[in-house]
Amino acid sequence: MSNQIIRPALAALLGIGAVALVAFSVAPQAANATEKTMRIAVPFGPKSSVPDPRARQNGWLSNRAGVSETLIGLGHDMTMQPRLAETFENLSPLEWKLTLRKGVKFHDGSTMTAQDVKASFEKLDQEGHPGHNPRLSRLLGIESITVEGDDTLIFRTKSPNSAFLWSLTEPSAAVLKDGTDELPLIGTGPFVFDLAEPEKTYLTRKFADYWGGEPKLDRIVMDALSDPSVAALALQAGDVDLVTHYPEPDFAALKEKNAGQLFSMPTTRLFFFQVRTADGPLANETLRSAVSLGLDRKTIVAAALNGVGGDVANAIFSASMHSWANTNMTLDYDPEKAKTLLDEAGIKDTNGDGIRELDGEEISLKIRSYEGRAALRPTLEITQALLQQIGISSEISMAEYDANNEALKAGEIDMHLQAWGTAPQGDPDYFPSTLVETGVGYNFSGYSNAELDELLKKGRETFDDEVRKSYYDRVQEIINTELPLIPVFHKTQVSVGNGKVEGYGIHPAETYLVTPDLTFAE
Structure with missing residues (x-):
C-alpha cells in the first residue's frame, strides 16, 4: 500500500477523485507539520525512480531542486x-x-x-x-x-x-x-534527494552541512503538473506554494488586477520548429521558406502568450544574449511573398481545393508538439491556421516528447514544435552543436551543411571571442536561410507564488530554482 497524502481541496476544485491526483504524493516523513515544506509545481517530473543527474536531462531537475x-x-x-x-x-x-x-x-x-x-x-x-x-x-x-x-x-x-x-x-x-x-x-547541494515517482514527484530534505549555509526550508516537494491550468488551480486551492510556469492568460489577468505574487523574467528559451529536411515535403527549401514567411509571429505571441510571455524571434538567439545574438537578422511575416515563392517553384493548387501540390501530391504537413508548456498547443493551432492561408494543409497533434523526436527522425512527421534553452551554458555553441551539426544526437532533421559544421568546429577551437562571434553570426544566418530550425518566439518565464514565497528568482537560463535562501516570509 503506497503512502500518499491526497489534498481534498484540489480534488473538490477539479471535480476529480483522489486516484487522479497521484502526482501529489509525499513520503510519510514529509508530512510533519512542524517542518517548513515548500511545494512547487513544475512542468516536468523525474524520468525514473533514481534519476542520475548526469544522464539525459535529469540534471536540470536535480540542479533546480538543489540536489546536485x-x-x-x-x-x-x-x-x-x-x-x-x-x-x-x-x-x-x-x-x-x-x-x-x-x-x-x-x-x-x-x-x-x-x-x-x-x-x-x-x-x-x-x-x-x-x-x-x-x-x-x-x-x-x-x-x-x-x-x-x-x-x-x-x-x-x-x-x-x-x-x-x-x-x-x-x-x-x-x-x-x-x-x-x-x-x-x-x-x-543544499538539499538531499529522498525519492522520486517517475513523471510525478521529486522529494528532498535539507542538508544542514551545505557549504553555502544551512537551508531555511526543511523540505521541498516538486509536483510535476504538465497542464499549467491544473497547476494554477492547485495554487488557488493551497495545494502548492509556487507555480514556476503559470499559464500566461491567467498571469496577464492577475497583472491587470495588480493581484497575486508575480514573478517574470526573459529567458534564453526559444520556441521553434525542428524540421525534417532529409526527406519528405520539407526537404524542399522553398517550401520551408514559405512556411517561415507564413508565420505571423506577432499574432502568435499575442494570442499564445497574452502579451506577457515572450518576444518575436528573429534568430535562434534573443537580443538579451548581448554577446552572441546576431541583431542584424529578421524573420519576416510576408504571406504574399510566400505565395509568390511557391508559385514560382511550381508548388501550386491545380485543382482549386485551396491546397497546393508538390510533386503531384497535395501538401499536408504532419506537425506535433507535447504537453508541459502552456504556449505549445495554441502555437501549434495558430500555425495550422496561418499555413492554411498560404495553401499549406497540416495535421497537428500532441504526443510525448521523445516519441515526437523518434517520429521526426523516422520521417513520420515533418515538424516538431519544441521549447529549448538556447544557452543553458551561457555559450553559443551548445544549441547549434546539439541540434544542427551533422550527425549529432539531437539532429532529427537529418540536416547537413559542411560550412556550418566547419564554423562550429572553428568556434570551439578559437579562443578570441570577437572572432568566435563572427563564426556564430554566420551560423545564425545559415539557420535562418536553410531553416532546419524555424524560430518562433523567445520565452519570458512567468511564475506565481502564494504570497509568502521569499528568496525565489527566475534565472535567465532556467537552470536554478531552489537555493538555501528559499523560504516563506514570516
Whole structure:
C-alpha cells in the first residue's frame, strides 16, 4: 500500500477523485507539520525512480531542486561564477586547471576531493552506468583528467575547445558519488534527494552541512503538473506554494488586477520548429521558406502568450544574449511573398481545393508538439491556421516528447514544435552543436551543411571571442536561410507564488530554482 497524502481541496476544485491526483504524493516523513515544506509545481517530473543527474536531462531537475551542483555556475548576468570549483583557468588550448572549493561535503558526510570529481566525470563515458551521457561527453571532449593533490584537477581535451568551461556549467556536468541503498543519489547541494515517482514527484530534505549555509526550508516537494491550468488551480486551492510556469492568460489577468505574487523574467528559451529536411515535403527549401514567411509571429505571441510571455524571434538567439545574438537578422511575416515563392517553384493548387501540390501530391504537413508548456498547443493551432492561408494543409497533434523526436527522425512527421534553452551554458555553441551539426544526437532533421559544421568546429577551437562571434553570426544566418530550425518566439518565464514565497528568482537560463535562501516570509 503506497503512502500518499491526497489534498481534498484540489480534488473538490477539479471535480476529480483522489486516484487522479497521484502526482501529489509525499513520503510519510514529509508530512510533519512542524517542518517548513515548500511545494512547487513544475512542468516536468523525474524520468525514473533514481534519476542520475548526469544522464539525459535529469540534471536540470536535480540542479533546480538543489540536489546536485556543477564545478562552475552561471550568474544571473550569464557570466561564469565559482561553484564547486573556486578558481578555473585555461593553461593551453588543450588544458584547463580547476581548484576546488575547500570543505565541501557530500550528502553522506564525506569531504569532496579532486579524486571524487574525476571519478564522477569518468561515469559520463561508462556505458551501462546510470550517469552515462554521450551528448555531454562529446561537448566536453575530455581526453584525460589529472589529479594534483586533494583539490586540483587538470582537464585535457582531445582538441581545442573554447566552450569547455561553459560546458561545465551545464546541469548534467554534476559532481556525484556512487549512491547507496540509503542515499541513491549523493550530491553536494543544499538539499538531499529522498525519492522520486517517475513523471510525478521529486522529494528532498535539507542538508544542514551545505557549504553555502544551512537551508531555511526543511523540505521541498516538486509536483510535476504538465497542464499549467491544473497547476494554477492547485495554487488557488493551497495545494502548492509556487507555480514556476503559470499559464500566461491567467498571469496577464492577475497583472491587470495588480493581484497575486508575480514573478517574470526573459529567458534564453526559444520556441521553434525542428524540421525534417532529409526527406519528405520539407526537404524542399522553398517550401520551408514559405512556411517561415507564413508565420505571423506577432499574432502568435499575442494570442499564445497574452502579451506577457515572450518576444518575436528573429534568430535562434534573443537580443538579451548581448554577446552572441546576431541583431542584424529578421524573420519576416510576408504571406504574399510566400505565395509568390511557391508559385514560382511550381508548388501550386491545380485543382482549386485551396491546397497546393508538390510533386503531384497535395501538401499536408504532419506537425506535433507535447504537453508541459502552456504556449505549445495554441502555437501549434495558430500555425495550422496561418499555413492554411498560404495553401499549406497540416495535421497537428500532441504526443510525448521523445516519441515526437523518434517520429521526426523516422520521417513520420515533418515538424516538431519544441521549447529549448538556447544557452543553458551561457555559450553559443551548445544549441547549434546539439541540434544542427551533422550527425549529432539531437539532429532529427537529418540536416547537413559542411560550412556550418566547419564554423562550429572553428568556434570551439578559437579562443578570441570577437572572432568566435563572427563564426556564430554566420551560423545564425545559415539557420535562418536553410531553416532546419524555424524560430518562433523567445520565452519570458512567468511564475506565481502564494504570497509568502521569499528568496525565489527566475534565472535567465532556467537552470536554478531552489537555493538555501528559499523560504516563506514570516
